[in-house]
Amino acid sequence: MNAREAVERLHGGRVTGIRQSDGSVFLVSFDDGETVIAKRGVGPGATRAEAAGMRWLGESGDVLVPRVYEHDEEWLVMEYVPPAPPTPETAEAFGRNLAKLHLRGAEGFGSPPPGGPVDAWMGVAPMRNEVCPDWASFYAEHRVLPYLRECVEQKLFTTDEVQVFDDVCERLGELAEPEPPARIHGDAWSGNVHWARDGVWLIDPAAHGGHREGDLAMLQLFGTSQLSRILGAYTESAQDEGRPLADGWRERVPVHQLFPLLMHAAVFGGGYVRQALSAARAAPR
Template identity: 45%
Template sequence: MSTYRKTDSDPRATEFEAAGLRWLADAGGAAVAEIVDEAPGVLQTRRVDDGAPEPAAAEAFGRSLARTHAAGASHHGCPPPGFDGDGFMGRAPLPLRAAKTPSRAWGEFYAEDRILPYLRTAVGNGSIDTAGAATVERCADRLAAGDFDAPQPALVDPAGAARLHGDLWSGNVLWGSGGTVGTLIDPAAHGGHAESDLAQLGVFGAPHRDRIVAGYDEVSPLADGWRERVGLHQLHILIVHAALFGGFYGAQTARIAARYA
């Protein structure tokens, strides 16, 4: 049996990832890397050899991802079951809240827990300048005010949240030999808005992303105006990259935030 072994100096990181993999697998939607063994700081999964997806496989993945999201979560920012405390997105902390805040809508959650926690670090490493920081803050103010709140896709219970992978850039979907399987790896799983996962697929150019979205929309129609919100939902992964790696990610974050500021 071919496996992939991951180690981390912080055992909470692998614990969080394992909890996320189990939660996503329980949804019965998109395929998820199978956990073979785990210990503090160590996670071993069955290896998936990455291949090139065919358009039909991309559409099938979109339909299965819609079912994963539809399995739901109790609220925005909730952790996977069995995990307490903040999670991780790469090496960056990921704020999670086990208890639901009744009045907190998606925009408030997204501003408070997915944008602003990373701004100071991105400013400190020089990737976001003073003007850019002001732009990001204005965008966050509009988010918190509910200016961009929108319905979830049709299959997601509007009383809760979608069950997100949470770090769904193209490298975290492996297609298997022959391009027939889209398998999720390396999640930062939490409750949120389904459009966030779909938007993240476009940050680094997922293959056949338009077909993925078409398959998704076929079984769980997206809310009106979703295309105009793609950049907004990409801000989280971008500002995390700005905080971790600096460089042009900060300028890209500020540039996209300006569209919504």
């Protein structure tokens, strides 16, 4: 089924124009002037996972997320939000709101959003959301090690280099500051931080119960606009809410970046292999 057929069946109306944004995302216009986004899922359960994640992140109203209109097993139809340039004001509001969202909590570390599948996706890569007793065991078992194994199968790391990652996984319990599970976006890199006139909208979630430092590390991974203002407002808001970030959170950024870097290394190779190894070596000791 193509984008036109999917949108007309799921959303109704007469489609008058379709523009492909990237390989799986389409901007669809109707004869009444409405515009929506149609997105084809990358694999089994992808549209259900994204729809559940958007609803979970948006239910409190803390952050802005596009409304999900309809979805099936192949297509997701959602609200279109016109972009606008970043501003200091919207950055600071986003930082404060993200801090509040994280404190909404989750069922457990690794828990999927309500109604979301255990086997979900982060971009084009599979990602398993399974509840674990603590963050360290969840992060090692379901985030770092699966992609490390894929990299090993591709012979991207030497035996000594693999040991660097294993050492970090063994120390995760010491590195992670004890916190209750946070309600996190899970893939908050700059491309999923959508700037609009009325604020920052979060798109393309890989939502789950995780560690709030994970979202902050993702914001820093690929150069988010107005980053210092976002992080400054976030830390102030967390302090005001009585849940300040633990000392040393900036030093732990490489630990939380291990998962996305290893995932990128397994899928894309190239410079991500060296970046992942550098992050593992930069983990606090």
